[in-house]
Each structure stands twice: as C-alpha cells, then as structure tokens.
Amino acid sequence: MKRVLPLLFAVLKFISGFVLASRAYELQRDEYLYLDEGRHLAWGYLEVPPLIAAQAWVTQALGGDYFWVKFWPFLWGALTVYVVGRMAQKLGGGWFAVTLTCLCYCASGYARLNFLFQPNSFEVFGFTICCYWLLSYIQEERPKYLYFIGLGLGLSLLNKYTTFFFIAALVAGLLLSPQRSLLTNKHFWFAAGLTLLLFAPSLAWQLAHGIPFLHHMSELHDTQLVNVSAADFWKDQLVMCFPAVWVWVPGLLALFAYAPFRPYRSLGWVYAGGLLLLTVLHGKSYYSLGYYPVLFAFGAVWWERLLQSFRYGAFVRPVLVLVPLLMILPIVPFLFTLYPPAYMQVISAKYESLGLTRWEDGKVHPLPQDYADMIGWQELADKTYQAYQALPDSTRAFTLIKCDNYGQASAINYYNRHRVLPIANSFNGSYLFWFPARPTKPYRHLLLIGEGNPAGLVPHFRELRKVGEITNPYAREKGTTILLGNDPDAALIERAYREHKEALAVWEKEK
Structure with a gap:
C-alpha cells in the first residue's frame, strides 16, 4: 500500500498531459526532427545521441499518431513523479511529504517540459532516478545500487550529452562528502565500466564522424547560448520552479545544515556543482531541471518534520499542499497549451517582464517560442x-x-x-x-x-x-x-x- 500514493500521482500526471493540451497547436519543430530520426536509426546524430530515435522508431511503427508521439514525454514525466514520491518515503516522509513532493513537480516547469517529445523528459527522469539510487546506496550500502546508477548514467548518455555535466557534478558531490570512499570500491568502478559500455557504440559513432558533438556545441554557443546571461539564467531558475521555491530552497539548505540529512549532502553538492557548471558555460535555463526533483523530496520531508512539532500542524498540512497549485495559477497558460494562439498572445503581453516570451535570439515575441513552433x-x-x-x-x-x-x-x-x-x-x-x-x-x-x-x-x-x-x-x-x-x-x-x-x-x- 505504501507505493499507492506515488503511483496515483504518476497516473494523474500521465493523464493530465492529454487532458490539458489544446489541439489548436500541432507538434513542435524539434519533435518532427526526432520522429524523422526514427526513420534513420543510427548510434548517433548531429543533434543528439540515439535514445530519442529509438523511441521515435517505435512511435512510427505504431502509426506516428499524436498519442504515441506524446506517450514518451508523458511516460517519463509520470515515472519521475513516482520516483520523487518514493524518494520522500525513503526519507521517512508520510502522506504530506509525498503529496507535497509530487505536487511540487507537477506544478513546476516540468509540466511544459514533459509535454514535448524531446530528450529533456528522459534527462530529468535519468538524473532523478540516479539520485534516488544514490540515496538508496547511502542508506543500505548494497552494491546493486551502484550498478543501477551505472545503468542510469549509461542510458542518460545515450539520451543527451548534458549528462557529462551531471556526471561531473556527481563525482564532485562524492569527493566533497563521506561517499568519497566509493572511489576505492571495486563495484563503483565496475558500475563506471557499465556506463562506458552502454555509451561505447555512440562514442564510436562520434569518433567515426569526426566528433560532430564538438561542432554542435560550438554552433549552439555562438547562436543561442551567447544570449544566456548568468542573471537571466538564475532568474529563470526561480521562474521555472517558482511554485516550489519554498520547498526546494529549504531542501537544499537542509542537506547541508539539518543533521538527519547530512549523510545525503553529496546530493546537495550535485545540485551546487551542476548549477555552477551550467552558469559558467552559459547553459540554457532548462538544462538545470534535472537537478531539482531530489530537492523537492528533501524539502517536503523537512517541512513535514517541522510541522510535527507545531501545535496546529494537523490543520496546516492540508493547506500547505495546496500552495503549489495556487502559486501555479498565474502561469498555467505557459505550462499547458490550454488556450489558442490569439488569446495566448493577450496573456503573454501581461507577463513580458518575466521573459517567458523571450526566444533563443534574445528578443521578446508575442508567443513563447515553443508555442510559435507548434503552428503552421x-x-x-x-x-x-x-x-x-x-x-x-x-x-x-x-x-x-x-x-x-x-x-x-x-x-x-x-x-x-x-x-x-x-x-x-x-x-x-x-x-x-x-x-x-x-x-x-x-x-x-x-x-x-x-x-x-x-x-x-x-x-x-x-x-x-x-x-x-x-x-x-x-x-x-x-x-x-x-x-x-x-x-x-x-x-x-x-x-x-x-x-x-x-x-x-x-x-x-x-x-
């Protein structure tokens, strides 16, 4: 019965993706590309590793209709909700912590990210489940979790090259915590070997084609990332997860200052290291979304324990779980394609100062870029x-x-x-x-x-x-x-x- 609540939120997350999507919009530009890559299966492409193409191949084999295109991002989003809910339970959280954790995820920028058939949804899922397995290893010290992490990192590398940043942050987190002892653990290195083995075919493809990844990153930097300033990047961090900022910030701080969470502070360093790398390298704002779900779980459990000693905690908890949903209301149109373009333009004009309609060219437009890329x-x-x-x-x-x-x-x-x-x-x-x-x-x-x-x-x-x-x-x-x-x-x-x-x-x- 313990798994029922996270599973319930996972099912709701999956179904809501179809319910809250207006068919006034078509697929997004990148979705068409990834679907076409499914017609040309290979171990690599100029834009991405091969995992998204494998999903596209299945989609094409099933007819390529809207349901099967959206099935994948909705699936990875639902699985991520389940994992963060289970993470809260592993930390000893009850119904309040689990509910708050899942709602923080559902009410943040993941609603929009999990709508598009792109590698980003699996990226968030991959990073989150690796953090879940690291937490499990810290609690139980069973070698199988190291191999699970190796598997998760290998598949993540086959999904998106930004996984290298996550791996760097993960290694830094281990070095800056008691888990540094893993570097002398043979299972750690065998797990690293599993990651390399899974990524090897894609790596071989890159080498055979002159490492086009390097040219892609250079081109991306010159045309898009050059427009990303550190100030805009961090402002977007608050905007993307704004309904959950009162949960993830305490969660991050608790990983370093709250005694019961100190064994897990390597996960806090993963966030710090990952965000530092993305800031220095002018990464796109949404590249960071894979680092937040774990903080939702820690923050929600911290709040639950805080309220246990509060006289009116039993009355406050039901109200607090509604806070993410109430905070999301002003930005609902930017998370779900609820409204047709004409009305969306009117709404967008009211939120111009938040940068929600700033495109990759650094300019402000009538609609968010993803929305304009779903039309015509x-x-x-x-x-x-x-x-x-x-x-x-x-x-x-x-x-x-x-x-x-x-x-x-x-x-x-x-x-x-x-x-x-x-x-x-x-x-x-x-x-x-x-x-x-x-x-x-x-x-x-x-x-x-x-x-x-x-x-x-x-x-x-x-x-x-x-x-x-x-x-x-x-x-x-x-x-x-x-x-x-x-x-x-x-x-x-x-x-x-x-x-x-x-x-x-x-x-x-x-x-």
Whole structure:
C-alpha cells in the first residue's frame, strides 16, 4: 500500500498531459526532427545521441499518431513523479511529504517540459532516478545500487550529452562528502565500466564522424547560448520552479545544515556543482531541471518534520499542499497549451517582464517560442503536397524537395507520411546524412522551401514561381515560401551537391 500514493500521482500526471493540451497547436519543430530520426536509426546524430530515435522508431511503427508521439514525454514525466514520491518515503516522509513532493513537480516547469517529445523528459527522469539510487546506496550500502546508477548514467548518455555535466557534478558531490570512499570500491568502478559500455557504440559513432558533438556545441554557443546571461539564467531558475521555491530552497539548505540529512549532502553538492557548471558555460535555463526533483523530496520531508512539532500542524498540512497549485495559477497558460494562439498572445503581453516570451535570439515575441513552433507546419505540409500533386504525371517522380531547415523538412515528412510524396531534404542538421544520391535521370522539378534568394536562382530554371506560403500569423515560420522550379540546369544541381558535400565536411572536419 505504501507505493499507492506515488503511483496515483504518476497516473494523474500521465493523464493530465492529454487532458490539458489544446489541439489548436500541432507538434513542435524539434519533435518532427526526432520522429524523422526514427526513420534513420543510427548510434548517433548531429543533434543528439540515439535514445530519442529509438523511441521515435517505435512511435512510427505504431502509426506516428499524436498519442504515441506524446506517450514518451508523458511516460517519463509520470515515472519521475513516482520516483520523487518514493524518494520522500525513503526519507521517512508520510502522506504530506509525498503529496507535497509530487505536487511540487507537477506544478513546476516540468509540466511544459514533459509535454514535448524531446530528450529533456528522459534527462530529468535519468538524473532523478540516479539520485534516488544514490540515496538508496547511502542508506543500505548494497552494491546493486551502484550498478543501477551505472545503468542510469549509461542510458542518460545515450539520451543527451548534458549528462557529462551531471556526471561531473556527481563525482564532485562524492569527493566533497563521506561517499568519497566509493572511489576505492571495486563495484563503483565496475558500475563506471557499465556506463562506458552502454555509451561505447555512440562514442564510436562520434569518433567515426569526426566528433560532430564538438561542432554542435560550438554552433549552439555562438547562436543561442551567447544570449544566456548568468542573471537571466538564475532568474529563470526561480521562474521555472517558482511554485516550489519554498520547498526546494529549504531542501537544499537542509542537506547541508539539518543533521538527519547530512549523510545525503553529496546530493546537495550535485545540485551546487551542476548549477555552477551550467552558469559558467552559459547553459540554457532548462538544462538545470534535472537537478531539482531530489530537492523537492528533501524539502517536503523537512517541512513535514517541522510541522510535527507545531501545535496546529494537523490543520496546516492540508493547506500547505495546496500552495503549489495556487502559486501555479498565474502561469498555467505557459505550462499547458490550454488556450489558442490569439488569446495566448493577450496573456503573454501581461507577463513580458518575466521573459517567458523571450526566444533563443534574445528578443521578446508575442508567443513563447515553443508555442510559435507548434503552428503552421500542417499548412506547410499540405501546400507542399498540393504543389507536388499539381505536377504532370509524367515528370512528377523526378522531383527533389529541398528545405532551408530541419523543421520544414521533418514536418513535411511527418504530415505526408501516408501520402505519395518524395522525402523532403535539407542541408540542416542530421539531414546532411540523408540527402539523396544524385539520380541517374535529371531532376525535372525542384520544390524549394524557405529559399531566401529566389532572384539568384531564376537563370537556372526554365520557370521559377511561388506556389505557396505559410500565412498563419502566429507561426514562427510565417512567410516561409514554397517555390517550384521546373527543369533546373546541370550547373545548379552540381552546385547543390557540392554545397551538400561542403556542409557535411564542416561537421566532420575532425574526421
């Protein structure tokens, strides 16, 4: 019966994901990319390790519908809720501590994170369960927990490279606590070997392709992370987990100052080390979300013990568990896609000062970036298909669809997955690996999505004209055009394949 309460919150977390999602929005840009990676299984990609692609492969095999796309982030979110609830119980927490812990998770930024089919949901789950197993080892000193941690870290490395930061923070936490004795424990090193063994195929892929991870990090820093200041990073820490700030801050402090929690202070150092690394390296704000759930559990148990000595504790506890839900009310529209874009724009304007609509370019926009990235893709895919269908039957098969970015290509492929349409391609991201070989018969038609310099291409076609455009005013891709070029000359095709080769060489320059 002890597991019932955490399990109940896990089930509610999973179901709420579907209930609180407005279908006025489509999938998000990155979700389409990861779904397409499921069509090209490999041990690595330019953007991420292979675990998300394995999930995408299963999703595609099941038809690729909305339920199966969202199944994975909702699953990892539900499992994380269960783990933090069990963590509170392992610390001796009762119904109040478990309820408060689970509600802190459900009412914080994880509501939005666990909505998207991205590696982030598994990242949070992986970090949280590794902390749970470390806590279990500290309590019981059974070697199996070290191997569980090794397994969790190995799978996390196959999910996202930010796991290296967590591993660094974990090692620092061990060195700064009594658990430093683990460094002389053979099971610790065998567990580390298990982590390396699991990650080895992905590591081999990286080495074989010139370690594109390094180029990806450099590009990410120059285009996105450069806009992340330490002040904005820490302000976002308060915003993302604001409904639980009164729980996780005491939880962090208690790990260092509350005597019953001192055996676990290595977990406090994990948080401190991880956040320090992310601050110094200008990490995105949400990179830190995997470090907070453990603090919810410690903070909730600390509050429970504090209230046990309070005369009116029995009356205060039921009220306090409602606090995260009450605090979340003002930001509910930014956690769940409840409202259509027009109304969401009105709401966003009221919270501009919080930076919730600041995009990766560092500028403030009408909608949060994720919301704008969930609009216009079906329109693009349908118009591309209609343009293809309008081509002559005799030449339609000799068509190349070339997109400016991965979002365009992957969305076209997703929404046309049950239609007869050539695969959309791009020179962006992992699509560099999937660009088709030069055909034996020349292309008769080119559908160019998002081409920024159509005037320079006119001399290379018998005819070049616009046949479609994204018109949804709320779409991040608003204004993206669909150009149809008929009978491209050999010079243009030669240039396209040369540019593809050069673009791929940039990623594999270390090879």
